[in-house]
Amino acid sequence: MSASRQIVCGHCGRINRLPADRAVTGARCGSCHQPIFDGHPVEVDEAGFDRHLAQSGVPLLVDVWAPWCGPCRTMAPMFERAARQLEPKVRLLKLNADIAPSVSARLGISGIPTLLLMHGGREIARTSGAMDTPKIVAWTMAGLARP
Ligand code: ZN
Numbered sequence: 001m002s003a004s005r006q007i008v009c010g011h012c013g014r015i016n017r018l019p020a021d022r023a024v025t026g027a028r029c030g031s032c033h034q035p036i037f038d039g040h041p042v043e044v045d046e047a048g049f050d051r052h053l054a055q056s057g058v059p060l061l062v063d064v065w066a067p068w069c070g071p072c073r074t075m076a077p078m079f080e081r082a083a084r085q086l087e088p089k090v091r092l093l094k095l096n097a098d099i100a101p102s103v104s105a106r107l108g109i110s111g112i113p114t115l116l117l118m119h120g121g122r123e124i125a126r127t128s129g130a131m132d133t134p135k136i137v138a139w140t141m142a143g144l145a146r147p
Contacts, residue, residue, distance in 0.1 A: 003019070003020040003021075004017045004018060004019050004020055005017070005020050006057040007024065007027075007036050007037075007057055007058060007088075007091070008051060008052050008055050009029040009031065009032060009034070009036055010034075010036070010037070010038065010040075010042035010091070011032050011034040012029060012031050012032040012034070013048060013051055014029055014030065014031035016029055016030055016031075016036055018036075024036065024037060024088035025037065025087075025088055037088040037091075039084045039087060040083055040092075041063065041079055041083050041092035041093060041094045042091065042092065042093050043093075043094045044093050044094065044095055044100075045096075045099055045100055046099075046100040048093075049062070049093065049095055049100060050103075052091060052093060053118060053121055054121060056119075058088065058089065058090060058119075059089075059090050059091070059118065059119040059144060060090070060093055060116075060117070060118045060119065061082075061091070061092045061093070061115065061116070061117055062093045062094075062095055062115065062117075062118060063075070063076075063079050063092070063093070063094045063095065063114075063115055064095050064097050064104055064107070064109050064112050064113065064116065065094060065095070065096060065113050066096060066097045066098045066112055067096070067098065068098075069113065071112075071113055071129065071130040072113040072130070074130050075113050075130040075131065078130075078131065078132050078133045078136060079092065079133075081133040082133050082137050082140070085133070085137050086137060086140055089144075090140060090144070097109065097112055107123075110128075111129075112128075113128065113130055114126060114127070114128045115127050115128075115131070115136065115139070117139075117140060117144070124143050124146065125139075125142075125143035125146070127139060
């Protein structure tokens with residue numbers, strides 16, 4: 001019996017089941033044939049967020065942001081670079097609080113940018129304020145190392 005993990009495609013949302021012992025890097029979606037991880041955060045709306053939260057076999061790093069938020073715009077390229085370092089261990093999502101206000105309300109987001117580390121449908125850690133790429137990566141790894 002071989003273990004497998006579920007990875008939600010960042011392009012079409014299809015749930016892919018990959019053997020845990022196979023390298024995820026370079027794997028392509030069974031539905032849209034795009035790379036399952038392409039080194040970029042995935043922009044999600046409410047439905048997309050819920051899908052990843054419920055189905056992702058890898059932890060999620062969620063950037064809650066809004067277009068009018070200066071620090072969010074400052075952090076965007078840093079978050080983008082963090083994706084290249086954290087994938088495929090972690091799936092990076094970008095959630096626009098203006099487009100999905102119900103999600104940020106549900107999560108109790110009080111200020112942006114906020115980073116959330118989530119796995120198995122629950123929150124592992126959260127932090128607010130803009131961070132550079134090394135800090136984002138270090139904060140994520142520290143959160144994942146926590147029991
Ligand atoms: Zn796909």
